Amino acid sequence: MTSARRLTLFLMMAPAILWLGLLIVLPHVEILILSFSERVAPRVYQFGFGNYLEFFTEPLYWRTFARTAIMSILVTAITLLLAFPIALYIARVARGRVKAMLLLLCLLPFWVSELVRTLGWMMLLRETGLISYLLRATGLATQPVELLYNDGAVILGLVYGGLLFMIVPLANALESLDPSVVEAGYDLGGSRATVLRRIVIPHAMPGIVAGSIIVFMLTVGNFATPVLLGGKNGLWFTEQIYAQFITRFNWPQGAAFGMLLLLLSSAIVWAGLRLTGQGLGTTLRQA
Template identity: 60%
Template sequence: MANDRAKLTFWLLLAPLMIWLLTLIVLPHLGMFLVSLREKVGVREYETSFANYAVFFNEPLYWNTFARTAYMSVTATALTLFIGFPIAYYIAKLTRGRTKTTLFLMCLIPFWVSELVRTFGWMILLRETGVISNVLQYLGLVGGPVEMLYNDAAIMTGLVYTSMLFMVVPLVTTLDSLDDSLIEAGYDLGASGFAILREIVIPHAMPGIVSGCIVVFMLSLGNYLTPILLGGKDSLWFTGLIYNQFITRFNWELGSAFGFLLLGLSSLIVFVGLKLSRQSLGKTMAQT
């Protein structure tokens, strides 16, 4: 009797999980994969083939955009790491008490605001009639208005800005757990600042670096708003291509194939990152 009831509870708890995962995650992705294998041969006639993937590899625009998106995301990840690491180190090691909490919370504040608002802010700053252009003219550094929007640097600025939190938080967490006396011991033994960074701090922070990099890369790769708004019409971001195939061209077969390629790349990076750092998905995600 009691056993039956325990079983019933178990099944009742399992049901929502299974419904959620099956109908919203597993089946849609299987369905998308099947659609991506469909080739249109006539009106409402389809054949199974890899034709959509062939289109991707035969059309330079498509795979160039794909490669460009990947390359820009890697650059954005590296930049976020280089800019964020000194900040995380400062917060974790060079401040304490109230200052530390305040600085840490200040890092989080921009991310309570929608990405759209943040991007809008950058548009006001960077555009031809924008704040920075006006300030430069006022200072006499430039002769006329300068357009700083709609180029790769603008996209990069926006991507780094949007991703910063996801780098700084895991870095602060791992650096916090580094025993200060190790660093002091290093100095006492005569190591230079750079040697200590290389031999003690970075190896210890590696789990944080890896999980930060994974998350930032994923977010940049899947970003749509920042490249489209800051990069303009020719931003050539892969998510933009997916959107066009789905909404503008109504070519769901090709769009699904693109979606699967992006998902594949993003999963591959996550997998390789986890393997390299010998971490599990659960632990990495718990840190962020």
Template identity: 40%
Template structure:
């Protein structure tokens, strides 16, 4: 704070803080408070709002536990989002380590640009690209048939596999960059010293690299899980009736069922789930908010 005051002066610093406070109040705090208020009220016609039936109740929250279909989709969304997070971590950790410690410095900007350029395209278009790749008559099936790895085209769309593949691709940068930033600060001499003492690569990563990169891994896992659990476009485009996401149920309550109160309750349950995952990740990786902020 003192650095900001020194750089911008008290007047400009006050304006910046006021703008941030207004932004947080109008776009973050107020909508959440309205969502909570909606979630505890029954869905009533406009003429009956404010009447004796318009009272606070937990009926909207109880609906999830009594509707076995929605509960199964909610549980599936949790484990599928965790699987997306784990898969993205497995894919991105080697990439981040290579960029941070192995790749020549003069080539790192080119490699990072190669990662970033595809994400200049809108998320919907990138998801549609995977829809084409995974289609029944798409290029992936054509390659598998040409190589003789399968006798007939496979159906990758309409199930959880296509959704998970699409999400891993869509959110890959949210895992790569936090881990890369954490590993980049690791002194290479520590790795060289461990190798000179006879440590193998697995031990080097387990004892040196991963402990140093824990804040970056925690940030990447938190961001990926929250984005996956709250995703709507990817499961809607790449999934099917058997791979519905909890966000699709929320969307249906709001825009098809017209029951904003029930949709708000479901949305708040998902929000609590994401907050719980953040706390679990911080405890699992033994990092605090200060470590994550770095």
């Protein structure tokens, strides 16, 4: 390679390297170092595992942590179940303009910010909101119903936020399935369930895994939705990190929590890939 070409390559790569270095690698190295520093006296820090020990000894922390993990898996599963028929319809039934329209409809809510979208749900779900009003108007409830500030509301909001990110990779995967392969599945005597189980789902597997990873990551790291829809009952692990950094001003503790969250999502993604027998490479191509 000539030096000119090498320079061109370097210049083209530079933004990506700067992006990764300054915004991802550097902060994480900083956070990693920070998470191992213990405060022994005002303004005096020393190396130690105290911040991680604190996490395991204080039940509120690890319970919130476990709760975040379990609820995120639940949200991912629900999103997958909801998105699959939608993606199947978009990929295999809809044609031309209708297909573009449907994808646009999925995308539309993302034109407003997450905060506004979540506030929209609050308007619907709160005690004086639309659903509560309709329940009373139809006589199904005698007094105002509070639908906010429970796990159901948090899951609803998170599923809603994740749906698009599940539908797109799923629809992509399903679109590449040769229609005659599905027909052959029926022709050889397969019922709808058999064709779905043995042909459609195995074919869509890379899309399913890709969508699930994206939705899981977005859910675990979400902040606004659990806080706004869950209120005091939200108890999302990101709130703990926020509290340590912003409210308690205990940066080392927050940094330790941040590292733990990173470990958690990496571990679960790895387990998911192992469980479904998918490689990270094929999955990334699908997403």
